[in-house]
Structure formats: C-alpha cells, structure tokens
Amino acid sequence: MQTNTPANYDVIIVGAGPAGLCFARELAGTGLKIAVIEKLSEKVLANPPQDGRDIALTHLSEKILRELDIWPRIPKSEISLLKEAKILNGASPYVLHFDCRETGKDTLGFMVSNHLIRKAAYETLADFSNIDLMTKVEVTSTATNSTSGIVRLANGKTLECSLVVAADSRFSTIRRNQGIPASMHDFSRVAIVCQMEHEKPHNETAFECFYYGQTLAILPLPGNKSSIIITLPAGASEEVLNMEKSMFNKDIQQRFENRLGKMKLIGKRYSYPLVAVYANKFVTTRFALIGDAAVGMHPVTAHGFNLGLRSAHTLADEIKTALNIGEDIGSSEMLERYQSKHRRISLPLYLATNAIVDLYTTEILPARIVRDTMLRLGNHVLPVKRAIMNLLTESHL
Ligand SMILES: Cc1cc2nc3c(=O)[nH]c(=O)nc-3n(C[C@H](O)[C@H](O)[C@H](O)COP(=O)(O)OP(=O)(O)OC[C@H]3O[C@@H](n4cnc5c(N)ncnc54)[C@H](O)[C@@H]3O)c2cc1C
Numbered sequence: 001m002q003t004n005t006p007a008n009y010d011v012i013i014v015g016a017g018p019a020g021l022c023f024a025r026e027l028a029g030t031g032l033k034i035a036v037i038e039k040l041s042e043k044v045l046a047n048p049p050q051d052g053r054d055i056a057l058t059h060l061s062e063k064i065l066r067e068l069d070i071w072p073r074i075p076k077s078e079i080s081l082l083k084e085a086k087i088l089n090g091a092s093p094y095v096l097h098f099d100c101r102e103t104g105k106d107t108l109g110f111m112v113s114n115h116l117i118r119k120a121a122y123e124t125l126a127d128f129s130n131i132d133l134m135t136k137v138e139v140t141s142t143a144t145n146s147t148s149g150i151v152r153l154a155n156g157k158t159l160e161c162s163l164v165v166a167a168d169s170r171f172s173t174i175r176r177n178q179g180i181p182a183s184m185h186d187f188s189r190v191a192i193v194c195q196m197e198h199e200k201p202h203n204e205t206a207f208e209c210f211y212y213g214q215t216l217a218i219l220p221l222p223g224n225k226s227s228i229i230i231t232l233p234a235g236a237s238e239e240v241l242n243m244e245k246s247m248f249n250k251d252i253q254q255r256f257e258n259r260l261g262k263m264k265l266i267g268k269r270y271s272y273p274l275v276a277v278y279a280n281k282f283v284t285t286r287f288a289l290i291g292d293a294a295v296g297m298h299p300v301t302a303h304g305f306n307l308g309l310r311s312a313h314t315l316a317d318e319i320k321t322a323l324n325i326g327e328d329i330g331s332s333e334m335l336e337r338y339q340s341k342h343r344r345i346s347l348p349l350y351l352a353t354n355a356i357v358d359l360y361t362t363e364i365l366p367a368r369i370v371r372d373t374m375l376r377l378g379n380h381v382l383p384v385k386r387a388i389m390n391l392l393t394e395s396h397l
Contacts (some may be wrong), residue, residue, distance in 0.1 A: 002300040007131075008190035009035045009161040010329060011319075012128050012151045014139045014174050016045055018114065019291025019308040020031050020167030021121035023067045026316030028128040030323060035132045036125075037151070037161060042135040045122045052193035053114035054227035056082060056221060056302035060397070061309050062110055065117075073120035074112055080135070080222045081107040083204035087396030107204075109302075111219055111227065139168070141177050144286040149330070163254070163330035164287045165315070167308075170277040170296025180279055185354050187274040190237035191299060192230045195221060196252065199261025202226055208300070209256070215300065216255050226260070228252060229299060231274060241269055274298055278350050282342055288315055295346045302354045314341050314397075 010029060013020045016038035024036045038045065057065075065071040085108060086095040100108045125131050138154040142164050149164040166174040175182060202220040209216045214236075217229040230252070232240060243251065245265055253263045277296035282289045291308035315338045322334045323326075 006150070006158040006160040007035075009033045009159060011035075011163045011165060012037065012159055012161040014142070014151070014164070014166045014170035014294070015291070016040070016122070016133065016135070017167060017169065017291060018117050018121060018305055019293075019312055020165075021118065021125065022065075022070065022201045022309055023165060023290055023316060024131055024311075025070065025121060025124050026312055027319060028125065028131055030320060032323075032329070033121050033129055033130055033132075033321075035134060035151075035161070037137060037139050037153065039135045039138040040135060040248070045118070045133075045135060048115040048122075050113065050115050050267060052195075052268070054111055054193075054195070054221060055114050055117060055273075055305050056219060057110045057112060058306050059109065061306045064309055064313050065120075068121075069124050070117070070309060072118045073123055074116050077222060078112065078116055080111040080220050081204050082109040082111060082206050082220065083107055085206040085208070088207065088209045090134065106236060111221060114305075129250060131170035142166075142174055142287070144284070146179070146285060149286045161330075162286065162328065166287070166289050167291040167294045167312075168293055170275065170292040172289065172293035175279060175289055175293055178284055180281055180284060180289065182277050184296075185276040185356060187231075187276070187298065188234050189274045190234050191272045191274055192232065192237055192240055192269055193272065194228050196226055196228050196249075196263045197266055198224050198226060198263045200224070200259070202260060207256070207259070211255070213281065214255075216252075216258070217300070218256060224260075225266070230255075231300075233271070237271060241271055272299075276354055277352065278339040278347070279280045282311075282339045283332075285332070285334075286330040288335055290315055293352055294342065297350060298353050298357050300357055301349070303349050303353065307349065310345060311342050314338055314345075378396060 010032035011034045013024055013034065013036045016036050020036060024034055027034055031223060047082055049143045062071060085098040100106060125133060139151055140154050141152045143150045144164060149161045151159045151161065151164060153159070168174050202222055204220050206220060207218040213331040215231045219227040221227055231242060240248070246267055249263050275296070276298045279289050279294050282294045292304060294311055295307050297304040297307065318334050318338045319329050322329050322331065327334060
C-alpha cells in the first residue's frame with residue numbers, strides 16, 4: 001500500500017549550482033541524509049556547457065576546493081595563474097599594480113572556468129550514498145516551522161527535513177517564498193563575457209580598465225587566451241553582443257589599445273545583467289541562504305563564488321559543530337552563528353564593491369579626480385595595497 005508520508009531528510013538543498021554542490025560535498029562525510037534538488041537535467045550537471053564565466057579564485061577557495069576533492073578533478077591544463085593585476089583609469093597613464101612577488105606567493109589567485117568547477121563538484125558526489133540528487137524537478141515552495149521544513153516539488157512530491165538550504169541564485173524565488181527581503185542594486189549595465197585568443201602573451205597578468213562609459217577586464221587563461229568582460233550600459237550592449245565577429249575582434253583590440261596584439265573571438269559571447277543582491281538576513285526558522293542567494297556580487301572584484309564557497313564552508317562547519325555537541329542541526333543558535341560569521345565577512349566586501357563600481361562608472365569630474373587619487377593611494381599607501389593582496393592570497397579562515 002502506498003502512503004503519503006513525505007520522504008525524510010536531514011538537509012534539503014535547493015539548487016545544484018556551484019554553491020549548492022560544494023555545500024552538499026562539505027556535508028557528504030557526515031552521514032546526514034541529504035537531498036539536492038535541481039531543475040536542470042543530470043546530463044547538464046554531468047557536463048555543464050561553457051557559460052562564459054571564468055572565475056578568479058582566491059587561495060582560500062583553492063584550499064577549500066582541494067579539501068573537498070574538487071580541485072584535483074579540474075584538469076591542471078585548464079587552471080591558469082594570476083601573477084599580476086593592473087588597474088587603469090580612463091586615459092590616465094597611471095596604473096595601480098599588484099604583483100604576487102610582493103606577497104611571497106607564486107600567484108595572486110587562480111582562473112578556472114565556471115563549468116569546470118560545476119563539473120568537478122558534481123563528480124565528487126557520486127561516491128556518497130547519503131546524497132540524493134533529484135534533477136529535472138523544480139522546487140515550487142518551502143515552508144518551515146519550529147520542528148521541520150517542508151519542500152514541495154513541481155512533480156507533486158513533498159519532502160520533509162530538519163533544515164532547508166537555498167542555493168537557487170541571486171534571483172532566488174525560495175528566499176522570497178520564505179519572506180526574506182533583499183536589497184538589490186541594479187547598475188543598469190550588462191556584462192558581456194567571452195574568451196579570445198591573442199597574438200602576444202598575457203604574462204599571467206589581469207587588466208581591469210575603467211574607461212569612460214564602459215569597463216573592460218582581461219583575465220589570463222591557459223596559453224595565449226584570455227577571458228574578456230565588457231560592462232556597458234544596458235542600452236549599448238546589444239550592439240556589441242551582435243557585432244559581426246571581425247568587427248568585434250577589432251573593437252576589443254582597440255579598446256585594449258593593442259596590448260595583446262591581434263585578438264580573435266573563440267566561441268560565443270554571453271551576457272549577464274549586472275544586479276547586486278544582499279539578503280536582509282541569511283537565516284530564518286530551519287532555513288538558510290548560501291551562495292548568490294545570500295550575496296550576489298558585481299563581478300568587478302571577482303568575489304561572487306569565492307564568497308559563495310565560503311558561505312557553504314561556514315554553514316557546513318556550524319552544522320558539524322552542532323552534530324559534535326549534540327545540538328539540533330536546524331536550531332536557531334546554529335543558524336545565528338552562521339549568519340553572524342558570513343555577514344561579517346561579506347558585508348564590507350559587498351559595500352566596497354558597489355562603491356567601487358559606482359565611482360568608476362560615474363563620469364562627472366570629481367569622480368574622475370577621486371579615482372585617479374585612489375589609484376595613486378592604492379600604489380603608495382602600503383597598508384591599502386597589502387590589505388587587497390592579503391584578501392586574495394590568504395588561505396586561512
Ligand atoms: C560575468 C560574471 C563573472 C564572474 N566572475 C567571477 C569571478 O571571477 N570570481 C568569483 O568568485 N565569482 C565570479 N562570478 C560569480 C559566480 O559566477 C557566482 O557567484 C556563482 O556562479 C553563483 O553560484 P550559485 O550556486 O550560488 O548560483 P547559480 O550558479 O545561479 O546556481 C543556482 C542553481 O539553482 C537552480 N535553481 C534555481 N531555482 C531552482 C528551483 N526553484 N528548484 C530547483 N533548482 C533551482 C538553478 O538551475 C541553478 O543550477 C561571476 C559572475 C558573472 C555573471
């Protein structure tokens with residue numbers, strides 16, 4: 001006889017993006033019964049397509065991914081190093097320069113394509129029988145109370161658990177469903193991303209160029225290849241996105257003032273609306289937000305996934321502590337500890353990133369003067385420069 005009793009889990013994770021998958025992997029060894037629910041198919045998770053996002057990872061992220069057995073599954077030939085970073089302001093010849101040699105490490109960070117992180121994270125879950133991955137099914141709603149969480153699926157099934165964790169992107173419907181408001185900062189800009197081959201070597205140097213009305217980031221990939229991010233006012237992006245290939249090649253080459261010689265588009269161009277999101281709280285009764293669902297960053301400071309991974313790591317750590325001391329894994333005390341730690345780390349980065357973007361996309365004269373001054377301060381005031389480099393190269397929590 002069939003019963004209507006909902007399947008029971010300890011933790012249900014909504015969304016198998018990089019944050020949801022890494023969080024599942026963090027908890028895999030605990031023996032907790034975990035469900036990960038994803039609307040994409042398993043075929044896509046096993047072989048995610050390129051999405052144009054090449055992710056700059058900090059040393060801490062590399063360490064966490066290594067501990068999770070995700071890093072060794074990313075082909076070495078697909079990981080590139082970021083040895084130097086240069087920041088340019090408009091036509092000013094002045095350059096803010098970061099060099100890994102000043103940090104005592106052999107790189108400021110690492111570049112890995114988003115789809116490879118997702119693929120490697122997915123692969124690590126295969127060995128754990130306590131993880132149920134349910135694909136091609138959407139979570140339609142969640143409800144939580146002091147004793148349990150209920151997750152409803154589009155196929156009519158209902159699941160029950162001790163803790164619901166939403167990792168369903170910066171435009172999280174589950175966050176809204178749980179009644180958690182979020183502040184959104186719409187930059188009215190679009191990021192166009194792609195990969196390009198070029199004539200000259202990039203010497204493992206990243207460039208961030210704040211030209212007037214647009215920004216251009218060039219990030220080194222293996223070989224003579226770079227990841228390109230152009231941010232433009234939303235109205236101007238269609239033209240660049242649909243520009244004929246040879247014109248696009250010339251356009252980027254000129255925008256970058258021929259520093260890399262001839263440039264050639266590889267593959268497709270992708271576009272992302274630039275909206276930063278910060279949830280007003282990260283937890284509520286038996287419920288937590290991680291990844292972009294908690295904090296969706298503007299990509300200019302390359303912190304989005306780094307913070308998302310950190311949120312997954314911090315929450316998993318608190319759950320493991322709860323298990324060790326015999327505490328309920330969905331208790332408000334445990335959730336509060338996670339929230340307070342992740343807000344302390346993420347809020348200053350979120351506010352600083354938005355302030356940088358606003359400053360560097362404002363064209364009025366005082367803003368131009370301030371940003372030129374900031375670049376010079378960044379170069380000459382050692383504590384400022386060191387703080388930025390420490391953020392990239394620190395490998396402890
Ligand atoms: C152009 C660009 C460049 C970037 N560069 C960097 C960088 O250099 N460094 C860095 O650290 N970060 C970077 N980021 C940020 C990084 O890509 C994101 O932080 C990261 O991908 C977010 O992962 P996530 O798992 O939180 O969310 P997502 O990747 O959005 O995944 C959410 C998942 O949830 C699923 N889902 C949603 N709703 C439901 C539902 N109701 N039911 C079931 N499944 C659902 C979706 O299908 C999806 O698979 C960049 C972002 C952009 C746009």
